[in-house]
Amino acid sequence: MLKKRLIPKLLLMEGRTVKGVAFGNLRDVGNPVTNARIYNAQGADELIFLDITASQEKRGILYDIIAQTAEECFMPFTVGGGVRTLDDVRRLLLAGADKVSVNTAVVENPDFMREAANRFGRQCMVGAIDYRQDDNGEYRVFTHGGTVQIDKDPLTWAFELQELGVGEILLTSIDRDGTNQGLDLEITREIADAVDVPVIASGGVGTLAHLAEGFKEGHAAALAVGSLFHFTDQSPIKCQFYLKGEGIDVRIGQ
Amino acid sequence: MIAIIDYGMGNLLSVRKAFEYLGEETIVISDPQQLQEASRVVLPGVGSFPDAIMALSAKGWLDVLQRQIVEAGKPFLGICLGMQLLADEGEENYPCKGLGWIKGKVKRFLLTDKGLKIPQVGWNEIRPTGNSPLFQKIREGDTFYFVHSYHLVCGDEKDIAAKCHYGEDFVAAVQKDNIFATQFHPEKSQDNGIKILKNFIELKA
Numbered sequence: 001m002l003k004k005r006l007i008p009k010l011l012l013m014e015g016r017t018v019k020g021v022a023f024g025n026l027r028d029v030g031n032p033v034t035n036a037r038i039y040n041a042q043g044a045d046e047l048i049f050l051d052i053t054a055s056q057e058k059r060g061i062l063y064d065i066i067a068q069t070a071e072e073c074f075m076p077f078t079v080g081g082g083v084r085t086l087d088d089v090r091r092l093l094l095a096g097a098d099k100v101s102v103n104t105a106v107v108e109n110p111d112f113m114r115e116a117a118n119r120f121g122r123q124c125m126v127g128a129i130d131y132r133q134d135d136n137g138e139y140r141v142f143t144h145g146g147t148v149q150i151d152k153d154p155l156t157w158a159f160e161l162q163e164l165g166v167g168e169i170l171l172t173s174i175d176r177d178g179t180n181q182g183l184d185l186e187i188t189r190e191i192a193d194a195v196d197v198p199v200i201a202s203g204g205v206g207t208l209a210h211l212a213e214g215f216k217e218g219h220a221a222a223l224a225v226g227s228l229f230h231f232t233d234q235s236p237i238k239c240q241f242y243l244k245g246e247g248i249d250v251r252i253g254q
Numbered sequence: 255m256i257a258i259i260d261y262g263m264g265n266l267l268s269v270r271k272a273f274e275y276l277g278e279e280t281i282v283i284s285d286p287q288q289l290q291e292a293s294r295v296v297l298p299g300v301g302s303f304p305d306a307i308m309a310l311s312a313k314g315w316l317d318v319l320q321r322q323i324v325e326a327g328k329p330f331l332g333i334c335l336g337m338q339l340l341a342d343e344g345e346e347n348y349p350c351k352g353l354g355w356i357k358g359k360v361k362r363f364l365l366t367d368k369g370l371k372i373p374q375v376g377w378n379e380i381r382p383t384g385n386s387p388l389f390q391k392i393r394e395g396d397t398f399y400f401v402h403s404y405h406l407v408c409g410d411e412k413d414i415a416a417k418c419h420y421g422e423d424f425v426a427a428v429q430k431d432n433i434f435a436t437q438f439h440p441e442k443s444q445d446n447g448i449k450i451l452k453n454f455i456e457l458k459a
Contacts, residue, residue, distance in 0.1 A: 002370075002377070002400075002420055003378065005376050005377065040444070070267055071275075074268070074271075074275070074442060074443065075444055076401075076442045096268060122373070123402070123403070167373055196371055197371055222376070251377045
């Protein structure tokens with residue numbers, strides 16, 4: 001059987017790992033290459049790196065981090081943040097990324113995803129959906145690191161991304177991000193049940209029970225986790241043992 | 255020296271790093287003539303079947319591979335698409351002839367159970383089926399990392415080295431003489447994957 005995946009998510013800013021709440025209030029949580037080594041040793045199933053470095057000039061730092069991680073962590077990496085062109089995708093893949101996550105660039109130019117999926121294969125392309133409730137209580141997709149609202153609901157956008165050729169969807173609730181209050185199970189389940197590609201759910205995991213809920217009630221194929229690993233003494237392998245005990249089919253770090 | 259074939263498809267860096275981690279000298283080659291110097295050959299690959307065959311053919315790989323691998327018998331490891339290309343034929347996008355080293359066809363997953371997603375992405379348990387030296391020290395139930403929508407259906411049961419299950423049983427690895435190939439990514443499968451690559455470099459050339 002295919003295992004449910006647990007994926008540490010590292011938010012990068014100017015060469016450091018950071019973590020915030022609802023996409024703001026960032027705190028430094030260490031050196032990303034060191035973080036990656038630790039999660040690798042603790043049996044994480046994959047890693048996600050999302051670069052939020054504002055300036056394009058400092059982009060080179062990201063390639064270095066990926067290349068250094070690839071030296072000794074023999075596991076899949078997804079890399080995203082500021083990916084706008086086919087050349088950006090190619091450069092990340094050459095640096096050692098296996099999958100590239102894209103948000104803003106697809107909203108602005110859907111053909112970009114179609115072309116990228118054709119050229120690099122759909123298994124390389126991850127569609128990232130950041131969403132939150134707007135003032136009217138409607139769920140809406142956001143781009144530009146959660147700052148620009150788009151007139152689309154996450155489910156509709158998930159279908160469109162699937163049509164454009166993404167191989168996976170990385171679904172993040174901005175409202176839950178960094179809050180430790182648990183995943184948005186309702187939206188996660190709605191989208192995971194509706195689309196044919198795997199959904200990685202993210203935003204809000206603060207306890208072991210939240211992980212189990214994400215799989216059992218959210219129907220996610222994978223969970224991306226930041227705060228739980230950065231700020232508590234939980235590790236991927238401890239979480240896997242817990243999930244196994246809860247009857248969820250996970251890999252126990254090898 | 256392990257030659258890793260660069261034909262414009264796939265993540266070569268990870269494969270190279272994994273062999274270097276094991277202390278092996280590697281060379282990434284994009285000119286078929288360089289294959290002569292290699293003692294072992296790896297064909298990675300991510301992308302679509304027809305694109306890959308066209309790229310190999312355009313750069314003149316087909317004849318050289320036939321001579322060096324099939325005739326001269328150098329140990330060969332195909333990974334992911336690099337395994338599928340060994341089949342007689344693929345059906346991705348449109349029917350397309352493969353290398354024809356392993357009898358069989360490459361087909362898309364037929365998933366009747368609606369809960370299963372395509373591509374299969376993630377860690378799955380394998381079951382070695384024969385005594386392939388590639389699977390030394392690997393046990394039934396060990397997990398490996400897969401990313402694929404298509405799989406090789408073998409025409410000859412004895413070419414199968416390992417199986418896996420995703421909605422249906424499918425072939426996770428093949429071996430025929432000096433030709434080895436895995437549908438999963440050993441270079442992305444942590445310790446178990448490293449064991450597979452180690453087994454490959456320890457094969458007698």
